[in-house]
Amino acid sequence: MNFPEEMEVGDLIHNINPDKELSVEGNLIFHGRLKNTVSKDLIIKKIKKSEYSKYQERIDREVKATIESLKLKNVLNIEKIVESNNGEYCYIAYEHFTGTLATSIKASLPIKLILFTATEGLMHLHDKCFIHRNICPGNIVICEEDQQLVGKITDLSFSKCLSDDKQASISHDFSENSYSAPELIKLYDSNREFTGKVGDRVDVFSMGIVYFNALTEFNLFERDGKSVEKNILNDDFQPIYKTLNKSKFLKNYEVPLAEQLIKSMVQYDPNLRPTIKQVLNHPFFWSDNQKEYFLFVASQFIQGIPKIKQKFNFKHPGFNDDGQTTWVEALDDEVKKIVETKRAGSHK
Incomplete structure (x- = not known):
């Protein structure tokens, strides 16, 4: 992605205007990329060198932990850390994201x-x-x-x-x-x-x-x-x-x-x-199919051994706290119908 107004810092190129929605707690966040690349967009955090020095141990720990966890699924990676030409700022480049929770x-x-x-x-x-x-x-x-x-x-x-x-x-x-x-x-x-x-x-x-x-x-x-x-x-x-x-x-x-x-x-x-x-x-x-399959298998097991019903007396979240509602009785009518349909199909 090419930005209309760009700034080059070391191996990084970023949009000159920060992303206001992503910039929080005094840290400016920019969209950018590595130099000599056009396809991989990055999110770049700009922090003062004094702040970097103050928390250098923590940031270095972040880099170490990220390197150790490189390529781990669903852990955001740091792509690059560079220092500004005047030494006043540090730029931390992350893989691209659209926002936070x-x-x-x-x-x-x-x-x-x-x-x-x-x-x-x-x-x-x-x-x-x-x-x-x-x-x-x-x-x-x-x-x-x-x-x-x-x-x-x-x-x-x-x-x-x-x-x-x-x-x-x-x-x-x-x-x-x-x-x-x-x-x-x-x-x-x-x-x-x-x-x-x-x-x-x-x-x-x-x-x-x-x-x-x-x-x-x-x-x-x-x-x-x-x-x-x-x-x-x-x-x-x-x-x-x-x-x-x-x-x-x-x-x-x-x-x-x-x-x-x-x-x-x-x-x-x-x-x-x-x-x-x-x-x-x-x-x-669980997906709906997983829940449905579990209910089917469990109901087959419970219905096949009537005496075991007594062992399923327990408090069920969202139901009366009397401790007497059995697992089978707690199933709502709609789920019971699904179970019965599955059971009938298994005997054909």
Whole structure:
């Protein structure tokens, strides 16, 4: 892409006018490309050299983490870092994206797909023994791939490498409080620095809040006029089902699944939270065909052994909390018809 007014900095060429929608927190964002190329568009962040020096350790960590995770699906890559000719600024060039989950108009986005693909990116980081520590809507970017919009994880400047005990030592910096896990917040001192160890479930907690925010446009822990940080520490969050039930992004039958998933992700005890792989395998993300097939197989199993029905007495999200509703009885009439149709077809 050629821009009408361009500026050349080292190996980078960028539009002279910044993108106002993408430029946040004092950082100017430009559209550009590498010199001598015409096909690959980049997003270029311009920051002062003094700021670069101040956070050089963090930025270098981001580069290292990105190199380690190069080519990982749904993790935004850094293509190049150059210094301005006068040495006053640094330019960080990222692969192209159209916006973030924080700045984009959600009504036009395939929210579930973006959440799923961004979570895939986080899973790949965890597989490489990195934790992100700063998962929030602003660090999930929207990219176009294969003619569809997907979410990618970005800003690895707070990332840490896990040791053999699956923990990471933390010191001298902090991440986004309103999306931070309680075990992370508890490590803060009065100087907004902290020291201690955390595991990869801190990212699961943060992603759970991101899910709720993306589906409802509210922060899960923003209530009663108290600070989000205090509510996180007190395990005090909004009524999930009631708020999700008003979401324009969910079908009625998806609300209980979303509630159960988010509740599990924001458990106060990190050991009770699912892994990021378990999040991706949750029925909330199943296709209609997957759900239908599961119901068919499960109903065949249950109906084939009548006595086993008694073992399925449990509380079901979205139904009466009497503990007496069986799994079979909880199926609505429409799903029962689908199951019966499938069962009848299997005997032909």
